[in-house]
Amino acid sequence: MTDQLHFAIADRIATITLNRPEKLNAMTPAMAAALVEAVGECNQSDAVRVLIVTGAGDRAFSAGSDISTLDAYTTPWDFRNRQDYCDALRACRKPVIAAINGYALGGGLETAMACDIRIASQNARFAAPEIKLGWIGGGGMAVGLAHSVGMSNAALMLYTGDMIDADRALAWGLVSEVAAPDQLMARARAIATTIAERAPIAAETAKLNLRAAHQMPYDKAIEYERDLQAICFGTADAAEGRAAFAERRPPDFKRR
Template sequence: MNDIAFDIDHHIATLTLTRPHKLNAVTPDMTTRIREAAHEINTNRDIRVVVLTGSGKAFCAGSDIAELDSYPTAWEFRDRPDYCDAIRGIRKPVIAAVNGYAFGGGLEMAMSCDIRLAAGTASFAAPEIKLGWIGGGGMAAFLTHSIGPSNAALMLYTGDPITAQQALAWGLVSATHPSEDLLPAARELAGRMAERAPVAAQTGKLNLRAAYAMPLENCIQYERDLQTVSFATQDAAEGREAFKQKRPAKFTGR
């Protein structure tokens, strides 16, 4: 059974988890497919933006717990291929359309995306503590950066879910939509982003990542270097020419 759907339309790749009877909990086979899709996204020049979502009432409930005892040792569990690493390794902008439960690794997967939109009925949790362990896909780092250390501690130490409205108030998501409007809203946003210069979008993503990790002066210098790279592209020349001619720019990713 194929538990991942992947399609490309008008420069937008949509990656959908399609295991609704298990709340889209991720198996090792699904991880392989997600990693393959991430590679396709990075190497296919036609793809400019990605939308990641789930089917049914869940975005993703994390790893399939029934599969975790298949690892002979904790060390082999630690070294397993990771689906959050695959999403985080996508070089192009990624929008998470969180349609339902985003729990555990599913929350980490959503936070591995650049922008998060949520259905009003979605909920978010870091429930690993209820099972005796903690997240391992960036849970603490992402939550601390997204919602602050106190709110992150509240989620990590209780494992209890928060609503989409609370997630919006805390800054975990950028917007909420009625369930039926979520995917159209994500695709409309992706369409606007796909019209922008692809090299500028990818260098902008590198710049945002640097802002997490670098001291301020280093980050500004890195930004200036990235600006120089993007300024030298054909798309930048097209953007300047379009501005002078008062017409929309036509970017090609070169």
């Protein structure tokens, strides 16, 4: 790990905090490696049911990759095959919530879009500014925007590189909610707590199902959903859920 990325687990909720506020939480290779390691721990740990990703301070979630580190790549091919922090978040099996405080620019926007649920502070700002520097995003920028805000709005962001504010991001569907800055983490934790109380295998399966629904043909997605439902139905947690319902008590899910 690195001091520039904090990782903590409490009450079945893991939190990754990008901790470089003086540089708008811009990602270095060391931070990317630490994030990959933290997500790997989340995937393997039964103590984690939900992950929250946020940035330190109130100015930025993340300004993306630290541009000053990019010249360290010897060739464009080395750059293309770098360890990508967005890939790590997309590979997280647990539900992931982005608590977006301030700027989410470039790779920071891609980081947010790699999360399942996005909650923004009122001071959040979003942009795909790479075009202003002579390149385009490479961590899922275009596909993330196209799926989140639609083709026309995605084109506006990609072709201009200009920022949008939290209210527009909400109206376009880029985020689910906008919260006051001092309430952002409380709201993210409230959502995480609710998810952590649900059956964890079902939550992880719902994540698989949602992604499949987004990518598969309609009929195949329904078929896949029924297969996933059958798998969930056979778990001990599903049996516990039925028993708790019959006995009129809260269920005690064990991820089994």
